[in-house]
Amino acid sequence: AQSVTQLGSHVSVSEGALVLLRCNYSSSVPPYLFWYVQYPNQGLQLLLKYTTGATLVKGINGFEAEFKKSETSFHLTKPSAHMSDAAEYFCAVTLLTGTASKLTFGTGTRLQVTL
Amino acid sequence: NAGVTQTPKFRVLKTGQSMTLLCAQDMNHEYMYWYRQDPGMGLRLIHYSVGEGTTAKGEVPDGYNVSRLKKQNFLLGLESAAPSQTSVYFCASSYPKGHTSPTNYGYTFGSGTRLTVV
Numbered sequence: 001a002q003s004v005t006q007l008g009s010h011v012s013v014s015e016g017a018l019v020l021l022r023c024n025y026s027s028s029v030p031p032y033l034f035w036y037v038q039y040p041n042q043g044l045q046l047l048l049k050y051t052t053g054a055t056l057v058k059g060i061n062g063f064e065a066e067f068k069k070s071e072t073s074f075h076l077t078k079p080s081a082h083m084s085d086a087a088e089y090f091c092a093v094t095l096l097t098g099t100a101s102k103l104t105f106g107t108g109t110r111l112q113v114t115l
Numbered sequence: 116n117a118g119v120t121q122t123p124k125f126r127v128l129k130t131g132q133s134m135t136l137l138c139a140q141d142m143n144h145e146y147m148y149w150y151r152q153d154p155g156m157g158l159r160l161i162h163y164s165v166g167e168g169t170t171a172k173g174e175v176p177d178g179y180n181v182s183r184l185k186k187q188n189f190l191l192g193l194e195s196a197a198p199s200q201t202s203v204y205f206c207a208s209s210y211p212k213g214h215t216s217p218t219n220y221g222y223t224f225g226s227g228t229r230l231t232v233v
Contacts, residue, residue, distance in 0.1 A: 009155065034221060043119075043205055043224035090157060102148070102173070103222060105157040
C-alpha cells in the first residue's frame with residue numbers, strides 16, 4: 001500500500017518568509033505525487049505534480065516541490081509567503097490498482113500567514 | 116465551463132433519513148470519485164468509478180452506495196444516515212478518454228457538500 005505523511009498539521013509563517021510544507025511518502029514502486037491547495041469553503045485545486053522526469057517541479061502561485069527518492073520526500077516550498085497563500089495544503093500519492101488511478105491523501109497542513 | 120458540480124451544497128439530515136448527493140462533470144472524464152473530508156483525517160475515498168456503469172469500493176464504503184448510469188453523473192446515496200456520516204463530501208473526476216495514462220492526470224474537484232446528521 002502507498003501512503004503519505006504530512007509533518008505538522010499547522011504551520012505559521014510571516015509574510016515574505018520561506019514556506020516549507022513537508023511530505024514523506026511510502027511506496028514500493030516509483031510514485032506519482034501531487035500537492036493540492038484548499039481555500040476556505042472550496043474544493044481542492046491542483047498546485048503541482050510529479051510523475052516522471054525532472055525532480056524539481058514548479059507549480060502555480062510560485063510554489064515548487066522536489067522529489068527526493070533517497071529521502072522519500074516531496075516537500076512543498078515557496079520563497080516568499082503572501083497573505084493569499086493562507087489555506088490548507090494536501091500531499092497525495094497515486095494508488096494504482098488494476099485500471100484505476102486512486103489518490104491517497106495526507107491529513108493536510110494548514111498554512112497561516114501573518115503580517 | 117462548469118467543471119465538476121455538486122448538489123446540494125449544504126444539507127441537514129435526521130438520523131435514519133436517506134438522501135442522494137449528485138455529482139456532474141462536463142469534461143468527458145472517464146473516472147469519478149467520492150471522498151469525505153473530516154478534520155485531521157484528510158480526504159478518504161468512499162467509492163469510485165472507472166466508467167459508465169461501473170463502480171468500486173474505496174477506503175470507507177460502509178453506509179454508502181453509488182451509481183454511474185450516465186458517464187457525466189456520479190451519485191452517492193446514504194440509505195440510513197448516521198451522525199458518523201457528518202462530513203464534507205467531495206466529488207472529483209479525472210482522465211479524459213484518449214489521454215495517455217490515468218495515473219499522471221490530476222483530479223478536478225467539486226466545491227463540496229457539507230452534510231450534518233443530527
